[in-house]
Amino acid sequence: MNTVPAGHMAASRAEVTPSVWLLRLGAVMLALIIFLIDWLSSLDVAIAVLYVAVILMSGDLFSRRGVAVVATACGTLTLAAYLFSHGTEWLVPPFARCMVSLCAIAITAFLALKNKAARDALQGQVHLLHRSEAFLAGAQRLSQTGSIGLKMPSAEMYWSDEARRIFQFDDRSQPTLEYMIGRTHPEDTDDLKSLVEQAYARHANMETEFRLVMSDGSCKFMRMLAQQVHDASGECEYIGALMDVTAAKNAEDALHRSQSHLAHVTRVTTLGEMAASIAHEVNQPLSAVTTNAEAGLRWLNRDVPNLEEVRSAIERIKSEAHRASEVIRRIRALSRKTDPTHLPIDLQDVLQESIALVRREILRHRVNLDFRPTDAPMGVKGDKVQLQQVIINLLMNAMQAMSGMHGKERVLSVSLSYTPSGDVLLRVEDNGPGVAVQNLPSLFNPFFTTRPEGMGMGLSICRSIIDAHGGRIWAESELGHGAVLSFSLPAAEQVPL
Amino acid sequence: MTVADISPVVFVVDDDPAIRTGLDSLLRSVGMRVHTYASGGEFLLHPFEDVPACLILDVRLQGESGLDFQVRLAEMKVSMPVVFVSGHGDIAMSVKAMKAGALDFLVKPFREQDLLDAVTLALQEDGKRRETGKAAANLRARYQTLTSREQEVMAYAVTGLMNKQIAAEMGLSEITVKIHRGHAMKKMHARTFADLVKMSQALEGG
Numbered sequence: 001m002n003t004v005p006a007g008h009m010a011a012s013r014a015e016v017t018p019s020v021w022l023l024r025l026g027a028v029m030l031a032l033i034i035f036l037i038d039w040l041s042s043l044d045v046a047i048a049v050l051y052v053a054v055i056l057m058s059g060d061l062f063s064r065r066g067v068a069v070v071a072t073a074c075g076t077l078t079l080a081a082y083l084f085s086h087g088t089e090w091l092v093p094p095f096a097r098c099m100v101s102l103c104a105i106a107i108t109a110f111l112a113l114k115n116k117a118a119r120d121a122l123q124g125q126v127h128l129l130h131r132s133e134a135f136l137a138g139a140q141r142l143s144q145t146g147s148i149g150l151k152m153p154s155a156e157m158y159w160s161d162e163a164r165r166i167f168q169f170d171d172r173s174q175p176t177l178e179y180m181i182g183r184t185h186p187e188d189t190d191d192l193k194s195l196v197e198q199a200y201a202r203h204a205n206m207e208t209e210f211r212l213v214m215s216d217g218s219c220k221f222m223r224m225l226a227q228q229v230h231d232a233s234g235e236c237e238y239i240g241a242l243m244d245v246t247a248a249k250n251a252e253d254a255l256h257r258s259q260s261h262l263a264h265v266t267r268v269t270t271l272g273e274m275a276a277s278i279a280h281e282v283n284q285p286l287s288a289v290t291t292n293a294e295a296g297l298r299w300l301n302r303d304v305p306n307l308e309e310v311r312s313a314i315e316r317i318k319s320e321a322h323r324a325s326e327v328i329r330r331i332r333a334l335s336r337k338t339d340p341t342h343l344p345i346d347l348q349d350v351l352q353e354s355i356a357l358v359r360r361e362i363l364r365h366r367v368n369l370d371f372r373p374t375d376a377p378m379g380v381k382g383d384k385v386q387l388q389q390v391i392i393n394l395l396m397n398a399m400q401a402m403s404g405m406h407g408k409e410r411v412l413s414v415s416l417s418y419t420p421s422g423d424v425l426l427r428v429e430d431n432g433p434g435v436a437v438q439n440l441p442s443l444f445n446p447f448f449t450t451r452p453e454g455m456g457m458g459l460s461i462c463r464s465i466i467d468a469h470g471g472r473i474w475a476e477s478e479l480g481h482g483a484v485l486s487f488s489l490p491a492a493e494q495v496p497l
Numbered sequence: 498m499t500v501a502d503i504s505p506v507v508f509v510v511d512d513d514p515a516i517r518t519g520l521d522s523l524l525r526s527v528g529m530r531v532h533t534y535a536s537g538g539e540f541l542l543h544p545f546e547d548v549p550a551c552l553i554l555d556v557r558l559q560g561e562s563g564l565d566f567q568v569r570l571a572e573m574k575v576s577m578p579v580v581f582v583s584g585h586g587d588i589a590m591s592v593k594a595m596k597a598g599a600l601d602f603l604v605k606p607f608r609e610q611d612l613l614d615a616v617t618l619a620l621q622e623d624g625k626r627r628e629t630g631k632a633a634a635n636l637r638a639r640y641q642t643l644t645s646r647e648q649e650v651m652a653y654a655v656t657g658l659m660n661k662q663i664a665a666e667m668g669l670s671e672i673t674v675k676i677h678r679g680h681a682m683k684k685m686h687a688r689t690f691a692d693l694v695k696m697s698q699a700l701e702g703g
Binding site: 276279280283284285286287288289290291292294295296298299302306309312313316319320323363366 | 513515516518519520522523525526527557559560584585605606607609
């Protein structure tokens with residue numbers, strides 16, 4: 001606090017303009033004229049009282065020390081004029097007049113100095129205020145955060161420059177709530193309106209996110225926080241901070257897009273690894289279809305057609321065609337490139353569908369699958385395709401882990417349960433060679449692989465998918481005793497039937 | 498013996514029930530007797546009939562593969578013709594199967610006529626094999642009825658020795674040799690001496 005007035009004085013000294021110099025000269029001239037009249041005129045009045053005007057003038061022209069110097073000079077001039085005109089006589093009326101003048105000069109000087117001190121302090125405050133305003137404006141501009149004040153119930157609004165800039169309001173117009181809602185994205189107006197209703201209902205704190213549609217059609221993402229404050233008169237006002245989070249949002253979206261793209265690529269890669277099995281899965285029903293069709297025709301073309309045989313052949317054709325299309329449907333669902341949607345689903349369904357997809361691989365790897373479905377549905381909220389991808393990845397990894405194993409039964413155990421904290425837990429356990437302890441932490445890192453043909457993306461994608469679902473994925477293993485990979489997801493109440 | 502019991506039979510081993518039923522219906526539609534099994538093990542549990550038979554075997558079976566099963570059958574001296582069917586034609590796989598004595602290797606989905614042709618051929622082969630097998634067994638049975646002297650005489654005779662020479666070799670009279678020789682011809686059902694020579698060759702070959 002102390003340094004600021006000094007700083008301010010330094011600033012005012014630096015700011016001395018020619019007009020101030022002129023005024024200072026005028027004050028000096030005035031003082032000289034008063035001195036000459038006081039000394040030379042024979043008027044029986046206290047001319048020296050007029051020095052008061054010089055001191056008052058100097059209040060605006062000099063610093064406090066300057067004012068003190070001027071006051072001292074005026075007093076000295078008064079005494080000098082008296083000595084020049086009246087000599088050392090005292091106890092005469094002119095002396096009394098001189099004393100009155102000196103008192104007037106002293107009192108005025110005192111008041112002028114006090115006034116000057118108060119003005120200096122005020123100016124310091126104003127300066128401080130300007131500076132913090134500049135700080136705030138700079139910070140707002142840099143962080144793209146604007147401030148909005150809303151007085152209730154008059155709905156009178158105050159906007160900071162940055163807030164205006166964000167909303168692209170010009171400086172002249174006075175933005176209103178309607179104006180603000182008008183700029184909002186049509187899908188978000190209801191949210192904002194309900195927020196305004198909350199303000200009318202005097203909710204203490206409010207937070208929301210909404211989009212703006214600018215005049216050029218571009219979209220901005222806003223985050224707004226508002227807090228209720230009461231002023232001295234008891235009026236309620238909301239002070240809100242409004243942040244333009246478009247860049248962050250865009251970066252986040254881009255990240256999500258590239259993550260889902262990567263997930264898709266690895267999904268397709270997994271399907272590629274399963275290609276032989278998938279071809280077999282489709283070929284098998286197709287082969288049954290042609291065989292049954294041929295059999296049906298032959299039964300029909302006999303001298304006495306056997307319609308019962310024909311009928312059952314056609315029925316088998318129908319069911320086998322369904323079987324083939326079901327395989328294709330599953331693969332298409334898995335290979336489709338869609339944005340993840342988080343919906344309530346039964347994890348057991350997802351698991352069974354995944355097992356159906358890798359059924360052939362399980363046979364091919366000569367693995368015994370140990371899985372007992374539970375009676376109750378295991379509801380979670382998530383993206384079916386992505387969760388399927390995670391499960392298939394875990395199953396394939398487990399099978400590949402056991403593929404080098406001979407002379408021992410290969411067992412793949414899959415189980416679904418609830419954790420003590422109520423999360424849904426899926427465990428995939430193999431009895432393969434296991435993972436070395438030093439490799440466990442890096443298992444989920446991108447490009448970490450123990451297979452020569454592995455890309456090392458599978459488990460890393462699994463982790464980002466499970467993370468995005470608010471879940472956890474981890475591995476446990478003892479070298480030589482297989483590995484357990486598990487993930488848990490928060491349970492969801494409703495599962496559509 | 499009823500007619501059904503002597504008509505040929507086709508065995509199908511495939512782990513896919515839909516393929517099994519399809520093949521069953523197809524083969525029955527052309528009047529064949531069919532038995533289907535999900536695995537090689539299940540097939541072996543079933544007693545074999547003494548009729549011409551063939552086996553349609555899927556290469557990719559759950560558990561023991563078709564190729565492994567083919568090897569096991571050979572080890573068990575089950576010489577039934579095998580027609581392989583496979584989900585995908587792998588040259589190495591088919592070569593292996595054919596080398597191990599498979600009659601044909603069809604890739605799914607195959608032309609049904611091809612399969613029927615292969616099965617028909619297989620049954621014919623098996624029929625022939627059984628005929629020759631049976632004839633050889635008969636021959637051996639007849640040979641067993643010969644006394645050791647008769648067998649000895651027969652062995653000398655088929656090398657082209659005269660009765661007199663055989664008698665000298667064996668230290669018998671020519672008459673005795675003649676009698677043994679006549680018994681041997683009769684017991685072996687040989688109408689001419691040339692028949693006896695052929696039978697002897699067949700016995701040595703078998």
